[in-house]
Amino acid sequence: MSMFTIAWKDIRIRLNDRKSFITLLLMPIILTAILGSALSGAFSENGSLPELTAGVVVNKQDDLADRFLHDTLQGKELKDSIILKKYKTEAALRNAIEEGKVDAGLVIPDGWGEGIMKGGTVPVKLFKDPGKDIQYSILSTITESFTKRVTTVSAATRTVGQELSSAVPVSSQNIDLSATMKDLSEKLTDIADSKENGVTTQKGGKEPLSGMQYYAAAMGAMFILFNTTMGAKMVIQERNTDTLARLMISPIRHSSIIGGKFLGTFSFTVLQFTVFVMTTHYIFGVNWGSNIAQLILVGVAYSVSVSGLAMMLAGFMTEEKTVDSIGGIGVQVLALLGGSMIPLASFPESMQQFASIAPNKWALGGFLDIMNGASWDTLILPVTVLVLIGLASLWIGSLKLKLR
Incomplete structure (x- = not known):
């Protein structure tokens, strides 16, 4: 139970943090409304080819x-x-x-x-x-x-x-x-x-994605990625106040402590994703696809990836300011690279291939596929990549935290 106690404590701290609430829950909703409305004309909503x-x-x-x-x-x-x-x-x-x-x-x-x-x-x-x-x-x-x-x-x-x-x-x-x-x-x-x-411009039974749909998925993927820095900062704060050290020398197993910190970030990320999807659906009418189980699968896989990266970042960083600067810049770069700001189709082919290093690229691709009515087979690759990123990062982070 110690692992779940640690996780619940972290979740309560995050929910009481107004700055975190505004950044991770309200900002993506606001940006989705602005970008989805302003840039909807850049998407082929009538099913025709670009000029x-x-x-x-x-x-x-x-x-x-x-x-x-x-x-x-x-x-x-x-x-x-x-x-x-x-x-x-x-x-x-x-x-x-x-x-x-x-x-x-x-x-x-x-x-x-x-x-x-x-x-x-x-x-x-x-x-x-x-x-x-x-x-x-x-x-x-x-x-x-x-x-x-x-x-x-x-x-x-x-x-x-x-x-x-x-x-x-x-x-x-x-x-x-x-x-x-x-x-x-x-x-x-x-x-x-x-x-x-020639090339016909039939819809093939599927409605093309709207600008609001694309940017809902894009903003959701980008702001969930900010949990890497938030989760890492919580671990670093406890390490700097010796809270983590006291936990390490207590009878609680090391794996329970690491698991609790991971589970805390994971749970908040899932909560953030759930609130975001429901808000964009009921307020802006965003269609996230007809298969809710697929959406849950990709959302959980992405949360695993983000939570693992948070633990790895906490393992390598020692100062909160460093996490804020490097983590913030890193998230922005990954957001741009993964298509959260500009659709990947606008990038050169070489850049699209390089974008595979960004976890939000796999999450965004999965969300868009679900919106288009993709089969389960289509989601195997992005889900596998996201889970592997999360587990590998968690393992590396746990090793670094154990040595400190």
Whole structure:
């Protein structure tokens, strides 16, 4: 029972701390209201693609290039999302990108269409504005999809033609080879012209996330992370007042003391998360998803991670001011890195990969997945990472506290 007594004592101290209450309970709610309302326009709440201004250079015109530009990039599904600008040279296209006139560029080389039809590879050149990764990815995906489809159908056409050619001499049937190949060629043209070669903007049964939903999850993940510094400061305060030393020499087991401090931070974190979710749902109408069990699982896993990090921070730090400065800056950096301030999709690919070190990135991703109706399998990775971070940090922190 000693562990639970220590935990309950820490929870009561935290609840009586007005500064802690304002920082960890009221501030995330206020910021969610401000950011969710002010920045909701940055999210695609109508299910459409973000606008893309694409610059194109066609070194030599051919039928396939025309169909790609006019029937795919400017087809029915994409004409409202993609603005096409043509340039005469690659240098002119590069200058347009540097000047911010276009988001991404495409250079179609000589023999592109003929090469695809013959099964050859004449790759296009793609250019991007470093700050427009999403638009570049859209143009790249559409181009790759169109190329693969036409290449596949073209290869099938040639294969059928070769089989027919070899079969004609020994066949008793009269096969009009030229008519058959013409029919296949027409089918190939139909496929290249089809809207299936474009990108449709259907919702797939799921409503896109609103700005209020995103920033509710983002602010919740960020402010829960502040419990690392709050939990660490409580341990350091007791160590500086010799309260922790007296506990260590008492009959209470070391594991019970460490477990109690961990459980105190964990319990307050769970309480903070619960209050935040309920408040944002009933006051702002935030939809946290239909599966409450999934939300509880990710919330508990994140609380384990944060509580473990608090113990590790307490093990390495000796002064409250140091925890306030280093911990505060660290939380802000992790918040930015993990997507709590700016959506991760706005970051370069390398930065998105590096963001995996931030626990709030995994928590935020889990919350957003739940809002989108994710399956349980989708949550295995973020939950596992968060729990491992918490347990590893708790183990390291307990070793350091034992030595002091």
